[in-house]
Amino acid sequence: MKRLGILISGRGSNLEAIADHIARGTLDAEIAIVIASRAEARGLEAARDRGLPAISIPSKGLDREVYDRLLLDELRKHAVDLVCLAGFMRLLSASFIRQFPNRILNIHPSLLPAFSGLDAQHQALEHGVKITGCTVHFVDEELDAGPIVIQAAVPVEAGDTVESLSARILKEEHRIYSEAIRIVLSGRYRIEARRVILI
Numbered sequence: 001m002k003r004l005g006i007l008i009s010g011r012g013s014n015l016e017a018i019a020d021h022i023a024r025g026t027l028d029a030e031i032a033i034v035i036a037s038r039a040e041a042r043g044l045e046a047a048r049d050r051g052l053p054a055i056s057i058p059s060k061g062l063d064r065e066v067y068d069r070l071l072l073d074e075l076r077k078h079a080v081d082l083v084c085l086a087g088f089m090r091l092l093s094a095s096f097i098r099q100f101p102n103r104i105l106n107i108h109p110s111l112l113p114a115f116s117g118l119d120a121q122h123q124a125l126e127h128g129v130k131i132t133g134c135t136v137h138f139v140d141e142e143l144d145a146g147p148i149v150i151q152a153a154v155p156v157e158a159g160d161t162v163e164s165l166s167a168r169i170l171k172e173e174h175r176i177y178s179e180a181i182r183i184v185l186s187g188r189y190r191i192e193a194r195r196v197i198l199i
């Protein structure tokens with residue numbers, strides 16, 4: 001069984017959705033460790049309530065390389081095959097990323113390359129797009145830029161607020177993250193330049 005390491009910083013709803021897919025048998029994997037970058041991350045409690053191994057490694061005040069070394073040690077200790085960033089609000093160092101070539105996924109609440117970075121849903125509303133969505137992509141050394149595994153489109157409706165739009169996008173996030181993990185763990189894909197091609 002392939003082992004997931006899930007990194008969070010906050011609420012952890014994507015983590016919970018992945019755990020639900022595993023529990024329902026629609027994703028064949030196990031969560032080896034949940035790591036939060038903040039001790040107060042709500043997702044930590046949700047993970048522990050489900051009996052998942054969950055720890056916090058607070059990042060505050062730590063140099064990036066030092067922090068990433070701690071992360072790496074923990075992920076190695078738990079023999080993690082695939083690292084899933086699920087609302088993990090930190091940049092990872094190039095040396096960390098090189099330890100997991102095409103073995104780190106991230107979920108982002110926009111149709112990349114539009115609206116990378118922080119507050120993607122707010123950016124989409126401000127720009128006035130009619131369609132936005134979410135993206136699961138491989139993590140490379142640039143922000144929100146690696147090869148795209150799967151995307152889902154979500155309409156922006158008249159009267160949307162950041163909250164209502166975020167909720168509509170989140171529903172799709174919860175569906176596509178597990179789908180992307182399934183694809184990557186199956187190994188039935190190849191990457192050509194930027195394109196992830198399913199085989």
Ligand code: GAR
Binds near residue numbers: 011014087109118170
């Ligand atoms: C999700 O909407 C995720 O796409 C976003 O943070 C939220 C985390 O929610 N991630 C980013 O914006 C990354 N740049 P969750 O903690 O409930 O999964």
